[in-house]
Amino acid sequence: MGVEVNGIxxxxxxxxxxxxxxxxxxxxxxxxxxxxxxxxxxVLPVLGLIIWFFAGPRSKAS
Structure with a gap:
């Protein structure tokens, strides 16, 4: 019952x-x-994810 917020x-x-x-x-x-x-x-999980979201390559359009 002790689920921690950090784990989530x-x-x-x-x-x-x-x-x-x-x-x-x-x-x-x-x-x-x-x-x-x-x-x-x-290498930079949080910052790298944010930078990728705004400036990274997009997946191929189907």
Whole structure:
């Protein structure tokens, strides 16, 4: 019954980072750009996710 808020926030951040990495890999950007964006999101989880959301490559339109 002692679920901590930090654990929930950490889980949400993990899910958001996985979603970002999948979206980066599926984008039409070059391989180098994909690697750099992925490293940014992995090294700086919160800041990298925010920067990617506003400036990162978009996934391919279906």
């Amino acid at each position: 926030v950490g889980l949400l951040l993990l899910v958001a980072n996985v979603w970002a990495i999948i979206s980066i890999v599926q984008s039409s950007a070059g391989t180098g750009s994909k690697v750099l964006w992925s490293v940014l999101v992995l």
